[in-house]
Amino acid sequence: MVRKPITQRIAELDERRRVLLTRLGKQARARDTRRKILIGALVLYRLENARDPAFTSRLREWLRAELPGFLTREGDRRLFDDVLISAPAQPNSDREEER
Structure with missing residues (x-):
């Protein structure tokens, strides 16, 4: 079994980190959007009822x-x-x- 060079392993880990940070950012934006929708729904509900x-x-x-x-x-x-x-x-x- 041939081991990957350290520089290649570091590059792969850096890419994995970038992918995970992107996913984390998407989750944060989705959560923020959901909060905005819910607070807006509450305000509209209070205006209508x-x-x-x-x-x-x-x-x-x-x-x-x-x-x-x-x-x-x-x-x-x-x-x-x-x-x-x-x-x-x-x-x-x-x-x-x-x-």
Whole structure:
């Protein structure tokens, strides 16, 4: 059995290290993307299902203040038209019934 020269073994180990670092980077990006998707889903859920109208209102106002500076592409801005464009105030039927 012929042993590989040390320089060849080092080169193979370097290549293996590069492959593993690439895989690690892909895993980190996938995890980061998943976290962004989940936090976005939570925010959209809270906007659409206002269990706490005061919180939902504050969240919507915060997004209106922050999103325009964060979104750089026009196509991205259009995705959030429903959040960025003020909806007309709708009467709260629960409050009217209390009066």
